[in-house]
Amino acid sequence: MDSQLFQSRISQLSMDSGALKETFEAGNLPAVAAKLQATLHALDSVKLDIGVTGRTGSGKSTFVNAIRGLGDEDPNSAGTGVVEMTVEPTPYPHPKFRNINIWDLPGIDTPTFQADEYLQRVLADRYDFFVIITSDLFTAGHGQLARGLLQRGKAFHLVRSKVDVDVAASSRRRPRTFSEARVLSQIREDCWQRLKAEGLNSPKIFLLSMFELAKYDFCLLEESLVEGVESHKQHALVVALPAICKAILEKKEASLRKHVWLVAAVACGINPSPVPGVQDVACDLDRLTHALEGYHHSFGLDEDSLVKLAEQTGQPLHRFLEAIQGPRATVTRELVVDLLGQASRDASMFTQELLHVPILGALATCGISFATVYQMLRMSLDAAAEDAHTLIKIFQNSSEHRLSENSNQ
Numbered sequence: 001m002d003s004q005l006f007q008s009r010i011s012q013l014s015m016d017s018g019a020l021k022e023t024f025e026a027g028n029l030p031a032v033a034a035k036l037q038a039t040l041h042a043l044d045s046v047k048l049d050i051g052v053t054g055r056t057g058s059g060k061s062t063f064v065n066a067i068r069g070l071g072d073e074d075p076n077s078a079g080t081g082v083v084e085m086t087v088e089p090t091p092y093p094h095p096k097f098r099n100i101n102i103w104d105l106p107g108i109d110t111p112t113f114q115a116d117e118y119l120q121r122v123l124a125d126r127y128d129f130f131v132i133i134t135s136d137l138f139t140a141g142h143g144q145l146a147r148g149l150l151q152r153g154k155a156f157h158l159v160r161s162k163v164d165v166d167v168a169a170s171s172r173r174r175p176r177t178f179s180e181a182r183v184l185s186q187i188r189e190d191c192w193q194r195l196k197a198e199g200l201n202s203p204k205i206f207l208l209s210m211f212e213l214a215k216y217d218f219c220l221l222e223e224s225l226v227e228g229v230e231s232h233k234q235h236a237l238v239v240a241l242p243a244i245c246k247a248i249l250e251k252k253e254a255s256l257r258k259h260v261w262l263v264a265a266v267a268c269g270i271n272p273s274p275v276p277g278v279q280d281v282a283c284d285l286d287r288l289t290h291a292l293e294g295y296h297h298s299f300g301l302d303e304d305s306l307v308k309l310a311e312q313t314g315q316p317l318h319r320f321l322e323a324i325q326g327p328r329a330t331v332t333r334e335l336v337v338d339l340l341g342q343a344s345r346d347a348s349m350f351t352q353e354l355l356h357v358p359i360l361g362a363l364a365t366c367g368i369s370f371a372t373v374y375q376m377l378r379m380s381l382d383a384a385a386e387d388a389h390t391l392i393k394i395f396q397n398s399s400e401h402r403l404s405e406n407s408n409q
């Protein structure tokens with residue numbers, strides 16, 4: 001669906017809230033739910049295209065993999081290595097959120113590089129924003145490219161990769177006077193000076209190591225990517241970004257929470273069937289299974305993500321599995337039924353609480369089904385977010401542990 005139509009649907013939703021309330025109060029949930037279903041569908045199918053560019057060998061392909069939560073050896077990974085492997089723009093869909101494509105773009109280091117020609121060749125308008133990577137100096141080519149993007153009104157983010165290499169080299173060469181903070185600030189200063197010479201004043205630069213993603217500026221980059229994208233695409237990006245930073249976990253939680261009532265209304269209003277063993281509750285179990293799967297994927301709690309986390313940290317998988325409080329198993333209809341059973345125990349009390357909230361109160365009057373489903377989604381979201389916070393603590397502790405082991409060697 002095109003973005004204008006989507007935006008108008010979202011704004012219509014808020015304008016319609018009075019009308020929605022009346023409809024709910026009249027008890028006509030199916031009529032409202034059909035409208036909300038279209039909104040939910042639009043939200044789930046927002047397309048996002050990210051172009052990753054820079055010179056050959058700067059780490060473009062490695063970044064394309066890292067931002068999708070993949071290592072170099074995953075079957076869906078972009079090929080990495082010192083030889084340039086990317087000749088044409090190549091889309092790499094996010095493994096869990098297929099509506100997001102990260103494009104590995106050709107290197108910008110041909111001897112006759114012309115930004116305009118390059119941007120035409122890669123179809124610049126296709127991308128929502130660009131990430132420009134360099135592993136050493138920002139050159140005239142990067143400057144030309146950035147100016148070309150500014151002229152086209154395209155957002156870009158500047159990344160200086162491989163800072164782990166600079167840090168390690170400096171600590172070897174000047175062991176007595178070494179300061180990591182100083183190395184980083186020198187890199188930053190150098191980037192600023194060179195970009196200034198290219199006509200770009202105080203741009204944000206993100207220093208990264210693709211192999212220690214959480215260590216340098218990746219968390220700041222994640223936030224900047226989200227802030228820079230059109231507002232109706234923010235949700236799609238937030239849920240798909242790697243769940244390794246506290247700030248992004250909070251953004252994920254808030255964005256998913258905002259849509260809980262929408263999912264609940266659609267699940268109760270479209271194709272509801274009685275839930276076995278849960279009295280007075282009817283809803284679409286498949287939709288709820290899909291929603292909970294989305295929470296697991298977004299917070300990195302699915303099996304694939306946990307296996308990758310164990311590999312990255314060198315910790316045994318069971319350490320992560322044991323730390324998880326919420327359901328560990330793959331999300332199934334049986335699990336959803338079980339969770340609905342748990343939620344139904346206090347749903348009637350919850351219905352009373354909902355009555356005080358505009359719109360939600362109106363929904364609650366539609367019956368115990370909505371209150372139970374809403375409660376179940378909220379509980380599951382809270383549990384998933386809490387587990388994700390626990391996992392990043394283990395992740396960060398194990399990175400610090402590995403770093404101190406390395407520096408003692």
Ligand SMILES: Nc1nc2c(ncn2[C@@H]2O[C@H](COP(=O)(O)OP(=O)(O)O)[C@@H](O)[C@H]2O)c(=O)[nH]1
Pocket residue numbers: 054055056057058059060061062063079080081082083084085161162163164165208209210211
């Ligand atoms: N130490 C270190 N090596 C990196 C980093 N990013 C990429 N590399 C390595 O640099 C080489 C080139 O990376 P690649 O992603 O293929 O670059 P591309 O040609 O721009 O796609 C590979 O061997 C990567 O493993 C990084 O942040 N730190």
Ligand SMILES: [Mg+2]
Pocket residue numbers: 060061062079080081084085086104
């Ligand atoms: Mg490459």
